[in-house]
Amino acid sequence: MVRLKVREVAEARGFNMSSLSRAADVNFRTIKSIFRNPYKEVNLSTLAKIARALGVSTSDLIEDVPDEDQPPTAPQA
Template identity: 40%
Template structure:
């Protein structure tokens, strides 16, 4: 009985953790554009510099710039990018369509 309860609890915790992690990582905001290129140009940074300073994977940074409009972003990555530029989220994110 104790093994079954422990196994059930572990499965529940894992399931809850995966759901919470997914919800935190993917943030649906309508359509937005991240002003990464403009902010990088103001500072004389390349996209690789943005990735290095923010700690966000280069391919993620590049895809955010290339895709233009986004409807799903990794919120933790957006926070890191904003922190690297020393700007607020409002200064980084341009709402295109809600």
């Protein structure tokens, strides 16, 4: 599962929802939804706009987290 770190990165760089929406040219409701739900599915072009506005790579805005419903996989030998 992928978790978005948009809120954390934005706040660390001094952006709130409104300023990020304007800087990234992304609808405010989309930004608000991402801030409130870090597991929201987001279009890659939207994520790229946000990353560009924040001055980071798109990979800085996502992290892999284990699925709650699935048991952890055993390490490969």
